[in-house]
Amino acid sequence: MLGLKTATRSIPAVGFVPRTGNVVMALILGVLGFYILYPIVLIFINSFNVATLASDPPRYSFDNWRSAFREPLIFEAVGNTFLIYVLYTAVSFPAAVVIAWVLGRTNVPGAHWLEFGFWVSYLLPSLTTTIGWILLLHPQIGLLNDAALRLGFAREPIFNIYSVPGIVWAHLVGNAISIKVMLLTPAFRNMDLAYEEAARVSGASKLYTFLRITIPMMTPVLVIVFMLNLVRLFQSFETEQLLGTPFGFFVFSTLIYRLIRFTEPAQYGHATALASITLALIALIIPLQRWLTQRRHFITVGARLKTGLIDLGMARWPVFYAVTFVVLLLTLVPVLMLVLGTFMTRAGFWEVTPVFTLGNWSRLFTDNLFWIGMQTTLLLATTSALASPLLFSILAYVLVRTSWKGRAALDALIWSSAALPGILSGLGLLWMFLGTPFLRPLYGTIVPLVVVVMLSGKLLGVQLSKAVFLQMGAELEESARVSGAGWLRTYYRVWLPLMMPTLALLATINFVGAASAASTVILLATKNTMTLSILALAFGTEGDLEVASAISLVVVVLTLGVALAARWLGLKIGLHHQ
Amino acid sequence: MPERSSTIDEPRVPAPDPGIESAGNAKVAMRLGGLWKTYPGGTQPAVKDLSLEVNDGEVVTLLGPSGCGKSTTLRMVAGLEVPDEGNIFLRDRAVVVTSRRLCLPPDKRNVGMVFQSYAIWPHMTVEENVIFPLKSRRFPRREIGDRVRRVLELVGMAGLEKRPAPLLSGGQQQRVALARALVTEPQLLLLDEPFSNLDAKLREHMRLEVRLLQKRLNIAVLFVTHDQVEALSMSNRVALMNYGVVQQQGHPRLLYEEPANEFVRDFIGRTLLFMGRVQSSNPSGQIAIAVQGAPDCVVFGRNYNPGGIKSGESVYIGVRPEDVQIRPALESQVPPGMVVGTVRTALFIGERIEYQVEVAGQRPMMIYGERHSPVEEGSKVWLKLRPDGHSAWSSVW
Numbered sequence: 023m024l025g026l027k028t029a030t031r032s033i034p035a036v037g038f039v040p041r042t043g044n045v046v047m048a049l050i051l052g053v054l055g056f057y058i059l060y061p062i063v064l065i066f067i068n069s070f071n072v073a074t075l076a077s078d079p080p081r082y083s084f085d086n087w088r089s090a091f092r093e094p095l096i097f098e099a100v101g102n103t104f105l106i107y108v109l110y111t112a113v114s115f116p117a118a119v120v121i122a123w124v125l126g127r128t129n130v131p132g133a134h135w136l137e138f139g140f141w142v143s144y145l146l147p148s149l150t151t152t153i154g155w156i157l158l159l160h161p162q163i164g165l166l167n168d169a170a171l172r173l174g175f176a177r178e179p180i181f182n183i184y185s186v187p188g189i190v191w192a193h194l195v196g197n198a199i200s201i202k203v204m205l206l207t208p209a210f211r212n213m214d215l216a217y218e219e220a221a222r223v224s225g226a227s228k229l230y231t232f233l234r235i236t237i238p239m240m241t242p243v244l245v246i247v248f249m250l251n252l253v254r255l256f257q258s259f260e261t262e263q264l265l266g267t268p269f270g271f272f273v274f275s276t277l278i279y280r281l282i283r284f285t286e287p288a289q290y291g292h293a294t295a296l297a298s299i300t301l302a303l304i305a306l307i308i309p310l311q312r313w314l315t316q317r318r319h320f321i322t323v324g325a326r327l328k329t330g331l332i333d334l335g336m337a338r339w340p341v342f343y344a345v346t347f348v349v350l351l352l353t354l355v356p357v358l359m360l361v362l363g364t365f366m367t368r369a370g371f372w373e374v375t376p377v378f379t380l381g382n383w384s385r386l387f388t389d390n391l392f393w394i395g396m397q398t399t400l401l402l403a404t405t406s407a408l409a410s411p412l413l414f415s416i417l418a419y420v421l422v423r424t425s426w427k428g429r430a431a432l433d434a435l436i437w438s439s440a441a442l443p444g445i446l447s448g449l450g451l452l453w454m455f456l457g458t459p460f461l462r463p464l465y466g467t468i469v470p471l472v473v474v475v476m477l478s479g480k481l482l483g484v485q486l487s488k489a490v491f492l493q494m495g496a497e498l499e500e501s502a503r504v505s506g507a508g509w510l511r512t513y514y515r516v517w518l519p520l521m522m523p524t525l526a527l528l529a530t531i532n533f534v535g536a537a538s539a540a541s542t543v544i545l546l547a548t549k550n551t552m553t554l555s556i557l558a559l560a561f562g563t564e565g566d567l568e569v570a571s572a573i574s575l576v577v578v579v580l581t582l583g584v585a586l587a588a589r590w591l592g593l594k595i596g597l598h599h600q
Numbered sequence: 601m602p603e604r605s606s607t608i609d610e611p612r613v614p615a616p617d618p619g620i621e622s623a624g625n626a627k628v629a630m631r632l633g634g635l636w637k638t639y640p641g642g643t644q645p646a647v648k649d650l651s652l653e654v655n656d657g658e659v660v661t662l663l664g665p666s667g668c669g670k671s672t673t674l675r676m677v678a679g680l681e682v683p684d685e686g687n688i689f690l691r692d693r694a695v696v697v698t699s700r701r702l703c704l705p706p707d708k709r710n711v712g713m714v715f716q717s718y719a720i721w722p723h724m725t726v727e728e729n730v731i732f733p734l735k736s737r738r739f740p741r742r743e744i745g746d747r748v749r750r751v752l753e754l755v756g757m758a759g760l761e762k763r764p765a766p767l768l769s770g771g772q773q774q775r776v777a778l779a780r781a782l783v784t785e786p787q788l789l790l791l792d793e794p795f796s797n798l799d800a801k802l803r804e805h806m807r808l809e810v811r812l813l814q815k816r817l818n819i820a821v822l823f824v825t826h827d828q829v830e831a832l833s834m835s836n837r838v839a840l841m842n843y844g845v846v847q848q849q850g851h852p853r854l855l856y857e858e859p860a861n862e863f864v865r866d867f868i869g870r871t872l873l874f875m876g877r878v879q880s881s882n883p884s885g886q887i888a889i890a891v892q893g894a895p896d897c898v899v900f901g902r903n904y905n906p907g908g909i910k911s912g913e914s915v916y917i918g919v920r921p922e923d924v925q926i927r928p929a930l931e932s933q934v935p936p937g938m939v940v941g942t943v944r945t946a947l948f949i950g951e952r953i954e955y956q957v958e959v960a961g962q963r964p965m966m967i968y969g970e971r972h973s974p975v976e977e978g979s980k981v982w983l984k985l986r987p988d989g990h991s992a993w994s995s996v997w
Contacts (some may be wrong), residue, residue, distance in 0.1 A: 220719035222706040223678050223790075224780065225736030234732075238723045 043426035050420065051428055051435070057477060058439045061450020062301060068453055069294035086291030096296050099277040100303075105186070106262070106273060107255045110193040115248065117194075118202030121348065123236070124341055125203070126210030129331040131342050137207055139349035143200035145585050146353065147538030149260045149558055150574045151196045154356025156264065156567060157363045159183035159191070163370020163567075165359070184268050192261045195352050202247055209243040215330040228332075249311045256300055256443040259541035260555070264562050274300050275445040275541055282449070282545060297446050304441050312437055357578060363571035370567075382568040392573070395554040398468060399537050399580070402475045402553065407533035410476050411525040414483030419517070421484070422491040423499070440481035444542035447474060452545045470546045471553075475536040483528050490524045491517075530588045534581040554580075628691070629788050629820030630654040630677065635686035637672055637844075646672045647683070648844040654788065657818040659811070663831040664841035665867070670824045673841075674790055677822060678713050679706030691787050707736065712781030713790040717797065718773040720765045720780075726752070727761035730779050737784055751779045754813065771802050778810070782817070789814070791823045795830060807834060828868055832856065840864055856920075858902065859991060865918055872924065872965050873916040874939075874985075878909055878992070887992050889917050891985070893961035894939040901990035909992055918991035926955060926969045929980035938982040941965070946977050957981060 069087065071080040090096050121140075125133045143151075158166045159181040167179040182188060217239060221231040237244075259275040267276055278296055281289040334341055363369040367379045386392050417436065421429050451474060455465040464470060498520070502512040518525070540555040547556055554577050562570035630653065637647040647669040654660045662670035675681040677688060679695070682703050688696035690711065695704040712733075720729055727748060734744050752758045755775040760768075768776065774794060781789055794810075795803045811834050814821055825831050831838050832852040839849035840863075848860040859865035876889040879898060887909060891897040901917055903909045934940045941959040946969075953969045967983065975981055 214717060214719070216715045216717050216719035217721060219678075219680050219706070220713070220715055220721075220777075220780075221732070221736070222680070223709075223711065223713045224733035225707045225710075225784070226732070227707055227736075230736065235721060239721070241723070 043424060044428075047420070047426045047428040047432070050417070051432060054432070054435055054439075057473070058435060058442070061447065061454050062442070064453040064457065065294050065297045065301065065446065065450050068290065069298045071294075072291055086295050090292050090295035093292060095272060095277065096292065096299075099272045099274050099296065100299060102266075102271060103256060103273040103275075106189055106193065106258070109186070109190045110198045111251070113190070114194055114198035114202060118199050118206055119244065121199070121203050121345060122206035122210050123232075124345060126207045127213070127236075127332050128334050128341070130334060130338060130345065132346075136342075136345050136349055137203075139353055140200040140203045142582065143349070143352035144197055144204055145534050145581055146196075146357070147260075147555065147574070147577055147581065148192075148196040148258075149264075149538065149540065149555055149562075150360060150578050151352070151356040152192045152261050152264050153363070153558070153562055153567065153570050153574050154359040155192055155195060156183055156562075157359040157369055157571070158355070159188060160370060163368075165362075165370065168370060168372070184265055186271065189261060189265045189271070192265060193258070195356065196261060199348070200352060202251065205247045205250070206243065209240065213239060218332070245314055249314050252307055252311060253441045255307075256304065256446075257541065259445055259544075260559055263559060267563065275443060278445050278449060279544065293449065297449055300443070300446065308438050308441050311441070312434070357575075360571045360575050360578070363568055364575055366568060368568070369571065382572050386569055386572045391549075391552060391557060392554075394550060395552045395557045395573070396576070398471070398551050399554045399577075401468065402471055402539070402543075403533045403536040403580075405472055406475045406478075406536035407529040410479065410483060410532045411528035413476070414480055414528060415487040415517070415521055415525060417480070418484050418487030418491055419513075422488050423496070436480055436484050439477075444478070444539070445545065448542055448545035455546070465546075466548045466551070468551050471543050471551055474542050474546065475539055478539065478542055479532055479535050482531065486524055486528060487521065490521055494520060526588060530585050533584050537581050538577055627655050628653050628689075629656050629658075630691075630822065631687075631689040632673070632677070633687040633689075635673065635676060635688070636684045637669075637676060637681060638684060645844050647676070650686070650844070650846060652839055652846070652849070654820045654822055656820050658836045659814060659821040659823055659834055660837045660839065661823040661825060661831040661835040662841060663825060663828060663838050665826060668841040669844040670841050671792060674792055674822060674824045677788070678711060678790055679704060679709050710737070710784065710786050711788045711790055712784065712786040714774070714777045714781050714792065714794045716793045718777040718794075720768065720773045720776050722765045724765055725761065726757060726763050726765065726768070726776050729765060729776055730783050733780060733784050739784070747783055751783045754782070755779045756809075770798055771806060774798065774806060778813070782819070787820065789819050789821045791821060793825055795825075796827070810834070832868075840867060842867075857989065859918075862993065865991065865993070870921050870966065872919045872921055872967075873993070874919060874962055876915055876917050878911050878913045878915055880911055881909070886988075887915075889915060889992060891917065891939055893959065894934070896934075896936040897939050897985065898937075899985050899990055900988035901992045903992045909994055913994070916993040918993055919985060921966060921968045923986040923989065924965075924967050925984040926957070926967045926975060927982050927984065928975050929982050934982065938984050941981050941983055943975055943977050943979055943981055946975060955981075957983065959983070
């Protein structure tokens with residue numbers, strides 16, 4: 023024989039030979055499915071469990087549901103959730119459309135910096151801006167009320183942030199406007215100017231062109247942005263916890279938290295019933311959202327895209343000042359108030375002697391809880407920053423580059439999980455860790471927090487990574503494989519270096535998200551695994567605004583510091599990354 | 601013989617007096633006077649002192665390489681750019697007079713424009729796209745239906761009124777763009793490289809259709825392209841631009857046969873440059889030049905350089921490739937009036953064969969030969985130049 027080696031694969035006589043892809047996909051779906059679906063299933067099941075304590079053997083009946091339906095607070099909470107969302111969306115959406123149009127399509131000066139300002143606003147934790155604005159609009163100690171009274175503009179406090187308008191305002195100056203501006207501005211910028219020029223040459227005025235051409239052509243993008251934001255409907259927690267709870271105003275997330283943490287005995291039954299109602303509503307929204315966002319929309323950017331800016335003429339500078347004012351309200355104003363609050367003996371009290379003190383900071387730095395919080399936060403944020411981008415890029419690779427069966431299910435799972443409010447993830451995982459014998463010892467450790475924080479933000483992470491893979495094309499990998507590299511080598515020698523900017527961006531976003539996470543971890547955290555955000559929330563709820571401000575400031579320095587350092591290191595954060 | 605065109609060295613048509621609102625000549629559909637435009641941050645003007653007229657029923661093409669200022673000029677006429685200096689008149693109406701700070705916005709100029717990307721609004725149907733200018737300009741409702749129907753028939757899109765724009769092919773989009781531009785019967789039609797997005801065959805077809813349409817409507821057209829075949833075949837006049845300046849304008853044949861300078865010579869078609877020596881010249885401007893290396897071969901040409909050329913001077917003879925015949929050399933003795941050379945490469949390109957020929961004392965030449973009479977690579981050939989109709993240049997560039 024010639025000694026030729028032929029590669030043969032022995033075919034088993036009977037049975038099914040699983041292909042690698044199917045095995046890996048089954049593993050991914052299994053793990054993610056377990057993490058995402060199992061807690062949901064547990065929530066549903068436990069809504070029928072009428073055992074008083076979690077450690078008791080379960081007893082099933084409809085009692086929870088019956089009493090839940092009789093409890094007006096539950097439906098009120100759901101209604102309040104919608105109310106707040108509708109109110110802040112009704113204001114933030116048109117405002118964001120106008121701002122995005124200004125930044126993306128006109129020659130307003132400093133558009134670059136203004137857009138960065140909205141990015142900073144997005145990165146600022148909502149806890150930070152809420153506390154900052156409490157210090158301005160608190161009915162008794164708010165600076166604006168104080169100024170109005172002293173200057174004689176009013177005899178009584180004008181503003182009360184502990185109200186529905188106050189909560190709506192806190193959302194507006196939090197993320198509500200900035201996230202929409204960030205999503206819409208690139209879309210406005212990329213619209214081919216020729217469409218508007220054709221309208222102008224055809225006889226349409228600037229306003230007519232804006233209404234009949236620009237807005238209708240942007241409608242698909244507007245719908246997408248609206249739907250992406252719909253998931254935030256049930257996710258809001260910190261703002262309502264700080265501002266709503268004091269006057270008995272509950273939304274779905276704060277009521278669940280109260281039922282579990284502040285009711286004796288803990289009302290798991292009602293909490294899970296409320297959670298189940300919410301899940302049912304979310305289940306209705308998700309397919310609609312997916313259908314709308316995946317439809318082909320007709321704004322195509324052709325090869326001959328003409329970009330150009332619309333001249334605002336005399337209105338350039340007034341518009342600049344107006345947008346700058348908005349940016350300042352969203353960023354500098356709350357942060358400055360925080361700084362002020364940390365140095366006042368009693369925030370808002372100017373008659374106290376001394377007015378200013380370092381005592382709040384020394385109280386904080388000598389409190390062991392702070393250092394536990396710092397340690398936990400840093401650990402969570404760093405783990406999330408390092409591990410999550412890699413994980414998401416692998417998921418994105420599976421979705422884009424393979425033809426394995428089950429990708430549609432994986433995509434749907436990732437998408438759906440984004441709609442799951444943090445508090446429900448926390449609740450479900452709480453049940454999972456408490457109710458599963460081999461997981462119970464992990465409750466009270468940092469492990470559940472790491473898991474939940476690592477897997478947060480997977481939708482954005484996977485979507486961004488997918489976009490990069492699609493853009494880079496298959497040939498880069500194919501040439502590596504043809505050159506003899508296996509999958510692993512190709513991944514770390516070809517894909518990872520090319521994806522580094524995206525991974526670094528994701529790392530930054532995940533770091534910031536993990537550092538400021540509250541609702542996802544609040545039910546799983548214990549005294550020894552407290553995060554800084556939860557600590558700030560606790561102090562804020564108890565009225566210790568000075569220390570709450572100090573902790574929030576530390577979180578801001580941490581998160582913004584990392585983001586700015588990343589930008590300084592040359593990462594294209596926010597402005598160019600779409 | 602077409603009239604001699606204006607060049608950069610001849611006195612240009614003086615700009616109309618800015619104090620006169622009316623251009624005074626109803627035959628002129630558009631007049632540009634002394635237009636200047638520099639973009640912010642630009643070191644050189646994009647358009648320098650440009651003057652141009654387009655008469656009713658005429659197609660005038662702005663031709664030139666990328667960045668020469670042709671699109672900028674078109675956009676200034678449309679109102680999409682504001683000139684730094686100069687005047688624009690449409691028929692008898694002043695739309696831009698910079699000295700008076702007059703600059704009408706685009707919606708007030710009543711021109712029709714077809715964009716390079718067509719800019720057909722994707723959220724509208726064909727009908728809605730075409731109706732848009734009529735509604736914007738507040739045409740009476742009773743007229744709208746009729747106008748839309750007529751113009752869609754004109755461009756061959758009748759029956760497709762309700763089709764959504766995203767479902768149109770490239771050629772259909774272009775027709776709709778034309779219909780939209782023509783529906784208000786503007787006095788001037790602006791075409792901004794409208795064929796560049798079409799494939800070759802469709803491009804040829806649409807060029808013909810647009811030209812026929814233009815003749816039928818007798819509408820004035822200002823056309824921008826970088827494709828010289830388009831420019832030469834479609835235009836009554838061509839203005840060739842480079843670095844913001846019109847290098848030569850006139851009938852296409854004039855630019856082809858009597859280029860005003862080296863840029864025009866080299867941009868329009870292909871030119872072979874034979875080195876030679878001037879033997880004599882006559883008062884009419886004709887020069888007799890002996891081809892270097894072939895003293896028996898004397899051809900006649902005109903000098904288009906401003907400085908003139910003296911007897912005995914070395915010059916370059918500009919010869920179009922189609923004015924040279926190539927034949928296999930039958931014997932070693934070169935017949936009088938022929939130039940001998942050697943074929944280095946022969947490329948069959950379909951309708952002809954292109955030969956790269958080396959001639960002693962000359963640069964390598966690209967000569968065209970008939971496909972039915974191929975010549976082998978490496979063989980000796982005789983080149984017979986047309987006796988006259990060439991140009992003489994004192995330098996390559």
